[in-house]
Amino acid sequence: MDISNYITPLAGLVGIMVSITTLLITFQKLKSIRGEQAKELHSKYSTIKGLASDLDNNYPEILILLNGITRAELTKGEIEWFLNEPGAFLKLEHYGRINGRYCTVDLDLNEFSLTEIVSTRKKRMIEKLRIxxxxxxxxxxxxLVWGVIIYQVNDAATVYLALTFWLIYFVVILWGTNMLWGTINKAVNLQGKPLKNS
Known part of the structure; x- marks a missing residue:
């Protein structure tokens, strides 16, 4: 009876069990983090709701509290809307990433609306093409600039430097283009009532 024949399958089984256990622990940690974030968001909502009873005097303090949730500079009317419209406060962080150029809050219709730049499918395609x-x-x-530099200098080190910088530019430009493209898609998904079935 050779023990080495049993070691490999046993090691594989232990590896699988460790992987599954790690995944379960990670999943539980993510759930607890989401729960903590929900409690923190509720705490901020309660604090802001209390301060909103005197919105004129507490507006600067509310803006400071909102700064931890969103990058959007909200007006007093928008603050009241986010506090009173069901589901709107939950979308505040998401709105803060895309507001301004592609999405705004329409206080008359009580919903998120697309700006004129991306209001129709054709305009969205034109904006994406522009990006x-x-x-x-x-x-x-x-x-072209790096090509001229390489042509003028004609040195191996310069070629490697140019290619490195060109690759960095390519990645950054690709990332920026993808981010702006995705922002338009996120604005389209956000438009309408905060609770779509309401």
Whole structure:
């Protein structure tokens, strides 16, 4: 009876069990983090709701509290809307990432609305084409600049440096283009009532 024949399958079984246990622990940690974030959000909501009873005097303090949740600069009317519209406060952080150019709060309709730039499918495609055009135009310009530098210097170290910087530019431009493209899609998903079935 050779023990080495049993060690490999046993090690594989232990590895699988450790992986499953790690995944379960990670999942539980993520759930607890989400629970803590929900408690913190509720705490901030309660504090802001209490301060909103005298919105004129407490507006600066409310803005400071909101600064921890969103990047959006909210007006007094928008603050009241986010506090009173069901489900709106839950979308405040998401709104803060996309407000302004592509999404706003329509206080008359009590909903998130797209701005004129992206209000129709055609306008969204034009905006996305504009984003891609600017990104690739900038990349072409930087490629031309580095190409001229390589041609003028004609040194191996310069070529490697140029290629490194060009790759960095390419990644940054690709990331920025993807982020703006995704922001338009997020604005489209956010538009309408905060609770879609209400």
């Amino acid at each position: 891609v055009s600017v990104g690739f135009g900038l990349l072409a310009f930087l490629s």
